[in-house]
Amino acid sequence: MDLLTLVRKPVQKISVIQWGKTNYDNSYIILKWGENPYYPPKSIINAIKRSLNAINRYPILMNKLKNKLSVYTGCNVSQICLTNGLDKAFRLIAEVFIDRDDEVITFTPSYPVFDESINMMAGKVIKVPLDKNFKIPTIKLLNKYVTKDTKIIYICNPNNPTGNFIATNQEIEQLLKLNLIIVVDEAYFEFSGRTAISLLKKYENLIILRSFSKTFGLAGLRVAYMLSSPKIIDYITRIEDSLEVFNTSTPSLTGAIASIENYQAIKNNIEKINNTKRLLVEKLNEINILTYPSFTSFIMFNLKRIGIKTKDFIKRTEQEKIILKDVSIYSGLSEYDVYMAIPRDDQLEKVVNSINKVIKNLS
Ligand SMILES: Cc1ncc(COP(=O)(O)O)c(C=O)c1O
Incomplete structure (x- = not known):
């Protein structure tokens, strides 16, 4: 039996994104995903632990979280939809808007996961x-890419992996006037404050x-x-109510609610991360590494000035037990570009010393 003939054609064509090895033990400092390096505050962890008492029941806290988010964002509850991570939000958007051969404009380099949701719908x-x-x-230039089949433009703001804002609100407003769906990914909103x-x-x-993965340190809860x-x-x-009524779990909802209730503690972590980011950038610039401006929990830097290629650098930093991301494979980036999440403040010295050591060995 040829199973392949039974699989939908778009699924046959999906090319799995190669993120590389993921299962490192605790002796490694993993700076590959832009995660929050800090464990959430105790009050949030305690609330999540208490929520385990209710895991034999389906989750019921969706409206409570929406009410909290309504106050947090200033939007009406009817303007809010919860999802099991943003990667799931991409799929829901594609399922609602994309028919075969519909077009979606995305930018390069940018976060690539939305692309696969579009491909899955044969867009x-x-x-x-x-x-x-x-x-x-x-x-004017962008308009050349807009056709009668264009449905969506995706703006990652600030952008992963470059860390900067790719569009101003004025530019987003111009795009909105094109009468297409404009998706603005603000996964890193709390680091930048711009929305x-x-x-x-x-x-x-x-x-x-928006996501609870980054600023709120709940990446594992989705x-x-x-x-x-509305x-x-x-x-x-x-779609959600017909196919997946209970799409977020009780511990996830509880963690998100407690995070908003304890926002001051979260804010302290954001300040710590932004401060470590500033120090890290200073240290990298001191050794002649070009850094790009970042409004996120990661930075991108370029090793061309010191003549070291990303692939060699990353292999050696791994030997130092520091895991960075090779972004030289993104179209629009060079063989010298490196992505690095901001470490905890107590890890900064080890990270900087290891980078110095690797550069000395490779020079
Ligand atoms: C720009 C951007 N959007 C979405 C996501 C996915 O977020 P979530 O963890 O909520 O699925 C990420 C994760 O790295 C991201 O960088």
Whole structure:
């Protein structure tokens, strides 16, 4: 039997993203995913532990979290939809909007997971290069990529892996006037403080994505949310309510609720991370490494000035038990670009010393 002939064609064509090895033990400092390096505050962990008493029941805390998020974001509850991580939000958006051969504009280099959701629905991903400062092209130029089949433009703001804002709110507003769905991924919002939320008042074709994975340190719980117009949220929840009523777990919902209730403690961690980021950038610049501006929990840097290639660098830092991400494989980046999450403040010295050692050995 040829099983392949039974598999949907778009699934046959999916190319699995090669993220590399993931199972490192605790002796490694893993700086590959932009995770929050700090464990969440005790009050949040205790709330999650207490929630385990209810795991024989289906989750019931969705409305409570939505009410908290309504206060946190200033949006109405009817504008909020919860998802099992943002990667799931991408699939819901694709399922609602993408028919065969519909087109979605994404930028390179950027976060690639949305692309696969589009491919899965037999849509087409149109990749538009960012300019040399990793910003979106002018609207005039971008318009050349918009066709009668274009449905969505995806803006990752700030962008993974470059760390910068690829579009201003004025540019996002110009895109919204094209009458397409504009998805703005704000997974790192709390590190940057900049958001497109104000545009939701005027445009019903805007979708903003937020996650509890990064700032709130709950990556392992998989909880995120979408903000949009009540009409779009209604379409999205039609799918959720029909196919996956209980899409987030009780511990995840509890962790998210407790995080908002304990926001001051979360804020302290954000400040610590931003401070370590500043020190790390200073140290890298001192040894002639070019760093790119970052509004996230990671930075990207370039080793060309010191003549070391990413692949060699990453192999050696792994021997030092520091795991970085090779982003030289992204289209639009070079063989000298490296991605690194911000370590805990007590790990900074070890990280910087190891980088110095690796550079000495490779020079
Ligand atoms: C820009 C961006 N969007 C979405 C995600 C996925 O977030 P989640 O953990 O909520 O699935 C990530 C994770 O790295 C990201 O960097």
